[in-house]
Amino acid sequence: MSFPTFDECVKFHGHLCGGVSMGYVLSRYAMDKLGAQPGDPLYCIAEFQNCLIDAIQCMTGCTTGKKNLVIKDEGSRAITLVNKDTGEGYHVTIDIKVPDGLSKSEASEYILAADPEAVCKAVPVKIDIPAKH
Numbered sequence: 001m002s003f004p005t006f007d008e009c010v011k012f013h014g015h016l017c018g019g020v021s022m023g024y025v026l027s028r029y030a031m032d033k034l035g036a037q038p039g040d041p042l043y044c045i046a047e048f049q050n051c052l053i054d055a056i057q058c059m060t061g062c063t064t065g066k067k068n069l070v071i072k073d074e075g076s077r078a079i080t081l082v083n084k085d086t087g088e089g090y091h092v093t094i095d096i097k098v099p100d101g102l103s104k105s106e107a108s109e110y111i112l113a114a115d116p117e118a119v120c121k122a123v124p125v126k127i128d129i130p131a132k133h
């Protein structure tokens, strides 16, 4: 399976905004770090519940319906994305300051133009995945 395009994530989310753009960059970075493809057995813990989460669901294939996406809304732009079989993966954060006064589409362009290596940070983790998942 190939990765959804950014436009597909926007369509899934329902509108173009900085949040879905950040979620796209964050989840793509995390997937690349993990060497994962959509459809792989993954498990994700997201530390937010806002526009970003829809891009995470679109890009990782982890969803609340499949119970491989857990939301612990702590207001931080971070996810833990791991292999569902091993529990090994990364805690990944995105830190990007969008200049004030940009429109939603300008903010999106600004975020997508950033170097993911410069705005994202990944730390290796191993977590215990609840057996029922």
Ligand SMILES: [Zn+2]
Residues within 6 Å of the ligand: 013, 015, 016, 017, 018, 019, 020, 051
């Ligand atoms: Zn949004």
